[in-house]
Amino acid sequence: MDEDIPLMKDHTAEVLSEVMQERARQDAKWGEQNHPDGTGGQFFKYVAKITREACDAQSASGQITWRHILDEEAAEVCAETDPAKLREELVQVAAVAVAWIEAIDRRSKT
Numbered sequence: 001m002d003e004d005i006p007l008m009k010d011h012t013a014e015v016l017s018e019v020m021q022e023r024a025r026q027d028a029k030w031g032e033q034n035h036p037d038g039t040g041g042q043f044f045k046y047v048a049k050i051t052r053e054a055c056d057a058q059s060a061s062g063q064i065t066w067r068h069i070l071d072e073e074a075a076e077v078c079a080e081t082d083p084a085k086l087r088e089e090l091v092q093v094a095a096v097a098v099a100w101i102e103a104i105d106r107r108s109k110t
């Protein structure tokens with residue numbers, strides 16, 4: 001973790017608390033889950049490439065959306081097979097989802 005970056009804002013902590021509550025609900029409903037990853041392969045590498053290009057194009061044209069960003073990150077998860085890199089990509093998906101929630105919450109406050 002980068003020590004120069006502040007750990008978290010109060011709003012981020014609130015959203016992560018909601019995520020923790022949802023995780024508890026999932027465990028209560030389904031119990032511990034240990035599925036195979038099911039990631040990797042040429043198709044998902046292609047999807048990751050396409051979503052990355054779409055995200056870059058939307059960003060360059062000033063029309064980026066949260067959906068584009070989450071699509072790109074989720075596609076990177078689906079393409080990855082190395083466990084350490086897969087874990088990193090999943091953290092990125094979770095972080096983008098939290099950032100998106102924070103943005104929705106800011107809209108409702110204005």
Ligand SMILES: [Mg+2]
Pocket residue numbers: 072073076077089092093
């Ligand atoms: Mg990523």
